[in-house]
Amino acid sequence: MSQSTVQVYSDHSKVLSILDKDGKIINHDLFPQLSNERLIGLMKKMVFTRIWDERAIKLNRQGRLGLWAPVSGQEASMIGSEDALSIEDFILGSYRDIPQIVWHGLPLYQSFLYSRGHQHGGQIPEGVNVLMPQIIIGAQIIQAAGVALGFKLRNKKNVAIAYIGDGGTSQGDFYEGINFAGAYKVPAIFFVQNNQYAISVPINKQTAAETLAQKAVAAGIKGIQVDGMDVLAVHKAVSDAAERARNGEGPTLIEAITYRYGAHTMAGDDPKRYRNKEEEDEWKQKDPLIRFRKYLNENGLWNDIEEELVIEEAKKAIAEGIKMADETPKMTIPTLIDSMFEQTPLHLEKQKAEFIAMEGN
Amino acid sequence: MTQITTANTVQMTMIQAINDAMKMELERDENVLIFGEDVGHNGGVFRATEGLQETFGEHRVFDTPLAESGLGGLAIGLGLQGFRPVAEIQFFGFMFETIDSIANQAARMRFRSGGKFHSPITFRSPYGGGVKTPENHADSLEGLMLQTPGVKVVIPSNPYDAKGLLISSIRDNDPVIFLEHMKLYRSFRAEVPIGEYTVPIGVAKVVREGDDVTIITYGAMVHTSLDAAEKMEKEQGIKAEVIDLRTISPIDIETIVKSIQKTNRAIVVQEAQKTAGVAAEVMAQINEEAMLYLEAPVLRVAPPDTVYPFAVIEDVWMPTPSRIIEYVNKMMNF
Numbered sequence: 098m099s100q101s102t103v104q105v106y107s108d109h110s111k112v113l114s115i116l117d118k119d120g121k122i123i124n125h126d127l128f129p130q131l132s133n134e135r136l137i138g139l140m141k142k143m144v145f146t147r148i149w150d151e152r153a154i155k156l157n158r159q160g161r162l163g164l165w166a167p168v169s170g171q172e173a174s175m176i177g178s179e180d181a182l183s184i185e186d187f188i189l190g191s192y193r194d195i196p197q198i199v200w201h202g203l204p205l206y207q208s209f210l211y212s213r214g215h216q217h218g219g220q221i222p223e224g225v226n227v228l229m230p231q232i233i234i235g236a237q238i239i240q241a242a243g244v245a246l247g248f249k250l251r252n253k254k255n256v257a258i259a260y261i262g263d264g265g266t267s268q269g270d271f272y273e274g275i276n277f278a279g280a281y282k283v284p285a286i287f288f289v290q291n292n293q294y295a296i297s298v299p300i301n302k303q304t305a306a307e308t309l310a311q312k313a314v315a316a317g318i319k320g321i322q323v324d325g326m327d328v329l330a331v332h333k334a335v336s337d338a339a340e341r342a343r344n345g346e347g348p349t350l351i352e353a354i355t356y357r358y359g360a361h362t363m364a365g366d367d368p369k370r371y372r373n374k375e376e377e378d379e380w381k382q383k384d385p386l387i388r389f390r391k392y393l394n395e396n397g398l399w400n401d402i403e404e405e406l407v408i409e410e411a412k413k414a415i416a417e418g419i420k421m422a423d424e425t426p427k428m429t430i431p432t433l434i435d436s437m438f439e440q441t442p443l444h445l446e447k448q449k450a451e452f453i454a455m456e457g458n
Numbered sequence: 459m460t461q462i463t464t465a466n467t468v469q470m471t472m473i474q475a476i477n478d479a480m481k482m483e484l485e486r487d488e489n490v491l492i493f494g495e496d497v498g499h500n501g502g503v504f505r506a507t508e509g510l511q512e513t514f515g516e517h518r519v520f521d522t523p524l525a526e527s528g529l530g531g532l533a534i535g536l537g538l539q540g541f542r543p544v545a546e547i548q549f550f551g552f553m554f555e556t557i558d559s560i561a562n563q564a565a566r567m568r569f570r571s572g573g574k575f576h577s578p579i580t581f582r583s584p585y586g587g588g589v590k591t592p593e594n595h596a597d598s599l600e601g602l603m604l605q606t607p608g609v610k611v612v613i614p615s616n617p618y619d620a621k622g623l624l625i626s627s628i629r630d631n632d633p634v635i636f637l638e639h640m641k642l643y644r645s646f647r648a649e650v651p652i653g654e655y656t657v658p659i660g661v662a663k664v665v666r667e668g669d670d671v672t673i674i675t676y677g678a679m680v681h682t683s684l685d686a687a688e689k690m691e692k693e694q695g696i697k698a699e700v701i702d703l704r705t706i707s708p709i710d711i712e713t714i715v716k717s718i719q720k721t722n723r724a725i726v727v728q729e730a731q732k733t734a735g736v737a738a739e740v741m742a743q744i745n746e747e748a749m750l751y752l753e754a755p756v757l758r759v760a761p762p763d764t765v766y767p768f769a770v771i772e773d774v775w776m777p778t779p780s781r782i783i784e785y786v787n788k789m790m791n792f
Contacts, residue, residue, distance in 0.1 A: 187538075220572035228538065229570050233562050239528045240563070243535015250491075250517055251539070270558075273528030280523050436569045437608050439576065439631040442660060442708045 101337045102127060103349055106321035109311050112354060113334055114324040118383045120391025129333045137398055139180055139328050141407050143172040143386050146196045148411040150359070153212075157363040161419065163213045166193035167359025170326075173385030174290045174353040176200065177331030181339060182258060187244050188227040189237040190260040192362075193290075197260065198227045205414060206421035216428050216436065226255075234265045238274030238287060245283035245348070256342045258286040258335075264295020266309050275316040275350060284342035286335060287350045290325060292357040297371040313350035325353030326383040356380035430456070470650040473643040475617035476506050476582075479624035480544060482654045484514045490628060491536060492519045494529060494546025494582075503548060504584060504643055526552050530559025530581075534567070537577045544628055550585035550637060551594035557602075564633040565608030579634070580627045586639035586678055587729060587776050590769040596640070597766040598677075598728070601735030603635050604707050610659055611635045611707040615680035617648045619704055622657030630659060639678040662710035664717065668697035671786055672717040674740055675727040676703040679777060683727050686779035690786060698786065706736050714740065715748045722753040723789055727777055732760040754792035759785045 106113045115124045150169045156162040179197040188201050195208050202225035211218025219229040231237040241259035248255045278285045289309050293300050313320025323334040331353055338349035360366040393399035434449045435441050483490045498521040501508030511519040522529040526547055533543040547553050564577035587596040603611045612627055614620035627634035666687055675683045680702045687698035699717050718724050726737035737758035744756050759777045767775050
């Protein structure tokens with residue numbers, strides 16, 4: 098067993114990194130103990146997610162998908178972290194964290210329905226341990242403290258993981274949540290995807306803090322920085338943080354340094370207004386898929402044919418998901434009214450009847 | 459101390475009744491958790507949770523760090539884990555710090571998840587004027603909650619209702635804002651049954667019968683209105699019916715309409731400033747449901763539209779029995 102990265106890297110002097118941008122192992126000691134099958138699985142999920150992102154952007158432009166926050170560039174952070182969890186661990190993500198939520202069990206077509214604003218998108222199936230994506234920046238952090246306290250009170254060896262962006266670490270709820278988690282010493286992971294911009298505001302205008310990981314210090318919890326374009330480093334960091342959490346050692350803040358290639362969301366954001374092509378190209382040199390592909394290729398674990406198969410599989414799954422989303426019955430106002438309370442109160446029953454009388458269902 | 463008067467009831471203040479309700483529910487359901495600032499060892503700043511941590515342990519009754527937003531999020535997370543959180547917001551003037559958890563999160567949980575998740579949270583909070591608190595403690599902010607679909611808002615006016623309504627609130631599978639008027643905490647004792655009972659949420663109560671005018675009110679203003687009613691009957695022979703709403707969201711319009719059918723006149727008394735809020739909503743609903751029974755426009759007795767003032771003028775700012783009587787007379791002479 099390799100040493101815990103959380104202990105070693107929480108002095109904030111260096112960034113945890115295992116594969117360099119050319120796919121060479123630069124940190125043999127920390128290489129995660131994963132089977133070849135598991136390593137290939139990481140690549141498959143990253144390729145699938147890249148295709149999904151490209152397709153989602155197109156579907157959004159065609160008006161066939163609603164809210165979509167592009168994820169390309171962040172696959173290692175997203176896939177590496179989710180893959181390191183156990184199925185009973187609970188994910189509280191933001192609106193960009195749809196891939197982790199889907200890889201954790203939410204059917205793809207439901208994520209499309211969520212994107213379109215259909216209630217069935219949030220009807221998380223039994224046994225899938227995720228919450229619907231959070232819109233309010235920071236709310237998932239304080240809620241994660243509560244979910245994790247629940248695990249602790251029930252003596253469960255599970256972990257709550259909350260995802261947030263760099264901008265989100267400026268929210269009061271971010272500080273409140275990590276402070277609560279530290280005070281109660283709960284099994285939580287706060288995973289910050291520092292993709293350098295909060296919509297348009299760059300990280301150097303967001304905070305004077307040298308790193309986001311060091312915000313953990315004030316809360317008395319461990320914090321580490323990890324190369325968010327390196328799926329193995331992310332996997333290792335989250336595995337170690339989860340192990341600490343399960344052992345009762347408390348929460349960990351992980352800052353994954355990454356980049357989003359696309360717009361903030363598909364609702365009119367134009368990254369050209371706040372960053373330049375040189376910068377984008379520089380980050381694309383560090384691409385998570387390229388480096389991991391190189392590593393797998395060199396070790397005989399991956400080839401073009403396998404990649405093609407995943408791409409085809411992804412396209413097929415997305416097409417099927419869209420079809421299922423299209424075929425889902427439309428939401429109605431009476432259903433909306435009945436989803437406000439366990440028992441619809443009289444005044445709402447009256448409003449429902451009035452609506453049906455005038456508009457039908 | 460509580461004093462046993464009969465085999466089945468005890469004389470209790472409202473704060474004792476509230477404490478008793480939490481004790482019953484902690485005993486009955488292991489998923490009930492009580493938390494907030496100073497609610498643990500200290501028993502709460504008003505002693506509402508006195509003795510509970512001692513009896514039930516720190517894993518059931520515990521302090522939170524001093525952050526009202528954080529404690530709201532904690533309640534939602536624990537609710538997702540099958541717990542039944544009773545979270546104390548130390549003073550309702552601090553609810554602005556918690557409002558995201560209440561309005562954006564708890565109130566929408568059932569809707570956002572299509573019924574898959576819910577937030578069975580009771581947010582308990584002291585509020586109300588007349589006890590010379592510092593700023594931002596006494597404000598009547600309940601009107602803001604009326605525009606928050608997905609939450610219920612309960613305001614008891616006496617020990618019996620406080621216990622029964624708090625038990626109902628804790629057992630409710632949707633978020634309930636349970637507001638406790640500070641002036642009523644220890645101002646009088648009343649008979650409260652030993653053991654558990656519930657008072658239904660959403661049902662108002664006629665606390666004084668009369669034929670001439672209906673006074674609709676809630677919280678501490680129930681007592682101010684009753685004082686006014688007694689005086690009016692004695693001095694003018696006007697028999698006022700007084701309705702204690704007990705739940706202000708949803709409003710029990712049926713009880714109000716039934717009363718207006720008898721009295722043909724209605725007036726709403728609230729401690730919150732005049733515009734919008736409970737009185738305005740009650741008037742709107744009367745307009746929709748009972749217009750043809752009215753012999754005069756519905757009036758409201760409320761403080762002016764200012765912020766809640768400093769303590770030295772709060773007693774004249776809030777409605778008084780004589781101001782209520784003045785408005786009733788204006789209506790009787792319409």
